[in-house]
Amino acid sequence: MAAAPVGDDVYGEDPTVARLQEKAARMMGKEAGLFVSSGTMGNLLAVLAVCGRGDEAIMGTQGHTFLHEAGGVSALGGVVINTIPNQEDGSLAPDDIRNAMRNPLDIHEPISKMVIIENTQNACGGKTLPVSYMDEIGLLAGELGLHFHVDGARIFNAAIELDVEPARLVKASQSVTFCLSKGLCAPVGSVLCGPKDFIEKCRRLRKMLGGGMRQAGVIAAAGIVALESMVERLADDHRRARQLAEGLVEIPGLELTKGSPNTNMVFFRLTSQASLGVNELIAGMKERGFLLMAPGKDEIRLVTHRDIDDYDVEAFLRAMREILA
Numbered sequence: 272m273a274a275a276p277v278g279d280d281v282y283g284e285d286p287t288v289a290r291l292q293e294k295a296a297r298m299m300g301k302e303a304g305l306f307v308s309s310g311t312m313g314n315l316l317a318v319l320a321v322c323g324r325g326d327e328a329i330m331g332t333q334g335h336t337f338l339h340e341a342g343g344v345s346a347l348g349g350v351v352i353n354t355i356p357n358q359e360d361g362s363l364a365p366d367d368i369r370n371a372m373r374n375p376l377d378i379h380e381p382i383s384k385m386v387i388i389e390n391t392q393n394a395c396g397g398k399t400l401p402v403s404y405m406d407e408i409g410l411l412a413g414e415l416g417l418h419f420h421v422d423g424a425r426i427f428n429a430a431i432e433l434d435v436e437p438a439r440l441v442k443a444s445q446s447v448t449f450c451l452s453k454g455l456c457a458p459v460g461s462v463l464c465g466p467k468d469f470i471e472k473c474r475r476l477r478k479m480l481g482g483g484m485r486q487a488g489v490i491a492a493a494g495i496v497a498l499e500s501m502v503e504r505l506a507d508d509h510r511r512a513r514q515l516a517e518g519l520v521e522i523p524g525l526e527l528t529k530g531s532p533n534t535n536m537v538f539f540r541l542t543s544q545a546s547l548g549v550n551e552l553i554a555g556m557k558e559r560g561f562l563l564m565a566p567g568k569d570e571i572r573l574v575t576h577r578d579i580d581d582y583d584v585e586a587f588l589r590a591m592r593e594i595l596a
C-alpha cells in the first residue's frame with residue numbers, strides 16, 4: 272500500500288485503481304470495473320444506474336439490499352423495492368419473479384426494471400446458487416426485459432465452493448458487485464463490474480454520492496493483494512466452518528440452523544435445554560475472547576476468515592463446551 276503508484280482517481284489517473292478495476296473486470300468476465308467504498312455503494316450505484324424514480328427493483332425478502340443497506344435505493348433513488356420470498360436454498364423462484372412483474376401498460380403500476388440475486392446468500396445461511404440457476408435467471412431476465420444484477424459480496428466464496436470461475440457464475444448477469452473486504456481481507460472496498468457504458472454512468476453517480484476518491488491507489492493496492500492471494504485460501508475458511516459445525520453439533524443445548532455450515536458461515540440457536548440465554552452466551556464468550564453475532568433475536572452467526580486458524584476453532588469449541596456445560 273505504501274509503495275502503490277497513485278494519481279487522482281476522480282480524473283481516472285490513479286494507475287493502481289485502474290489496475291485493480293481491470294483485474295476485477297477480467298475476473299468477473301465483464302467489460303469494466305469501478306472501485307467503490309463498500310458493497311452497499313456498489314449495489315446502490317447499480318440500482319440508481321438502472322432505475323429512475325418510481326421504477327421497481329425485484330429482490331428477496333432476505334436480500335441484503337432490502338434488509339441492511341439503510342433503504343438507500345428508496346431514500347436516494349426513489350426506487351420501489353418489490354420483495355419476493357427467498358427459498359430455503361437462498362434462491363428466488365423464477366415463477367415468483369415472473370409474477371412480480373408489473374404491467375407496463377397500466378399507468379397505476381411502477382415499472383419493473385431489474386432483479387437482484389445474492390450469491391452467496393448471507394441471511395439464508397451463506398448458501399451458494401449454482402451456475403444452472405444463475406443462467407436460468409439470466410434467460411428469464413432477458414425474456415422479461417429486466418437488468419440482472421448480482422450482489423456477489425461473497426461471489427468468490429461461492430465460486431470456490433462450487434469449483435467454478437467467478438466469471439462463469441455471473442456470466443448471465445449484466446452487473447455484479449463483490450467485496451474485497453470480508454473473506455478477501457482487504458481493509459476497504461468493493462468493485463462493481465459491468466458493461467462500459469453502465470460503469471461510466473455509475474462513475475458519475477459515485478461522484479454524486481461523494482464516493483469519488485483522490486489518491487485511492489493506497490487502498491486499491493490492498494484490493495489487488497486480495498485478488499491475487501486471498502481467493503484460493505477461502506477453501507480453508509469453508510473447511511473451518513465445517514469443523515466448527517461438526518464440533519457444535521456435539522454440544523448439548525444448541526442446534527444448527529439454516530442448513531449450516533454453508534461456505535464460511537455457521538448459524539445456530541440455543542434450545543430449551545441450554546443453561547443460559549443468547550445474551551449471556553454472547554457476553555460469556557466475549558469475556559473469553561470470541562465475538563458472536565446475533566443477527567436475529569435468538570440465532571447466532573459465526574463467520575470464519577483468514578485470522579481464524581485451526582487452533583482458534585478448537586479454542587472456540589472448548590469455550591462453548593465450558594460455558595454451556
Ligand SMILES: Cc1ncc(COP(=O)(O)O)c(C=O)c1O
Pocket residue numbers: 308309310311312335336389391392393422424425450452461
Ligand atoms: C450479501 C451482502 N451484500 C452487500 C453487503 C454490503 O457490504 P458493505 O458492508 O461493504 O457495505 C454485505 C455486507 O455484509 C452483504 O453480506
